[in-house]
Amino acid sequence: MFKIKGLLNRVYAARLPSIEDLEQILSLQKDEEIEELFAFADKVRKDFCGDGIILRGIIEFSNFCFRECSYCGLNKGNHKLERYRMDKGELFKAIEYLASFNIKTVVLQSGEDERLDVLWLTDVIKGIKSRFDMAVTLSVGERSADDYRLWRQSGADRYLLKIESSDAALYASMHPKMDFGKRLDRLGILRKLGYQIGSGNIIGLPGQTLKTIARDIIFFKRGDFDMIGIGPFIPHQYSRFAGLKEGDARISLKALALTRIVTKDAHIPATTALGNLDKDYRRDGLKCGANVLMLNFTPQPYRRLYEIYPHKEAVNEPADFCNSYIDNIAKDLGRFIDYSKADSLKGTDLRLAQETSLVGG
Ligand code: SAM
Secondary structure (H helix, E strand, O other): OOOOHHHHHHHHHOOOOOHHHHHHHHOOOOHHHHHHHHHHHHHHHHHHHOOEEEEEEEEEEEOOOOOOOOOOOOOOOOOOOOOOEOOHHHHHHHHHHHHOOOOOEEEEEEOOOOOOOHHHHHHHHHHHHHHOOOEEEEEOOOOOHHHHHHHHHOOOOEEEOOOEOOOHHHHHHHOOOOOHHHHHHHHHHHHHOOOEEEEEEEEOOOOOOHHHHHHHHHHHHHHOOOEEEEEEOOOOOOOOOOOOOOOOHHHHHHHHHHHHHHHOOOEOEOOHHHHHOOOOOHHHHHHOOOOEEEEEOOOOOHHHHOOOOOOOHHHHOOHHHHHHHHHHHHHHHOOEEEOOOOOOOOOOHHHHOOOOOOOOO
């Protein structure tokens, strides 16, 4: 034990760690060193976020998408995929079901649906806010500043817009007709409007290296994001990246742990994609820095059709099954389920966790 303690402490204490240090940690191979990394990240999670496992409920309300992202099964060129758009009645039924589990955040996600009417979503947000005590997170891609403003004014609290890769060339290679600079602009607009914002990346993309991942972590630190989602790449047969190797679970977990150590108080989920590999790694994610679980409340048959990647059983579990699953996980890990809205920890008292507790300790 304690073989890499100095390195971990240096990264933890740095205002901005060096790429070389991050790369060195990401390249650790020995089990005992990786365990040390995970234990360190778990301690940072405990110090800055506490022992609560925060629950979010996601509803994927449309799988229409006009984008051509090389990794994603929703890409516009996938004509095999049956497309759907939930109506308000179906959506509110799903939200009521989610509320019945006492979950206080709904994540409304869709592909980049050109027909998503700004006023339709405005009405949905207002409806949720008037009927439920619930935070609303949006994840509907790049929209105009006016749309973002209207949704924020209607009560939307948070916005997820992952950078996927912070390397401009890598980003361009897998996002035809998209613009890296524009993505950054959208994030700036969302922040100015007062949204809590989420970023994140995909691990295992073709052309990605440990150095690129290290740079992603620096990007997360610099961006001071409220939420960061790190998940492995899972190939989809009707995407440009069909047949490629899926992202490595261990590298994904190392990146998650390191992101926790560097960013300290961001909300970091054990992503759904982590539950979709050869086994379910979400529990491992919760043990090395993650403090959030996302439960899927998209009703069937739509859930099956929101196929960003092929689903394994764990992702297709009904929400009530997930509920007993998470109760067991919490008990096992000596943690508890946090049924609050769990807003961003940025700028709150919880942030005053002893900055030095791990340094030299
Ligand atoms: N359209 C919105 C956007 O672009 O932000 C949200 C929907 S998008 C389908 C949600 C997330 O799915 C993306 O941010 C991406 O990280 C993830 N994703 C898509 N395809 C994936 C794949 N094959 N493997 C892992 N993650 C994937």
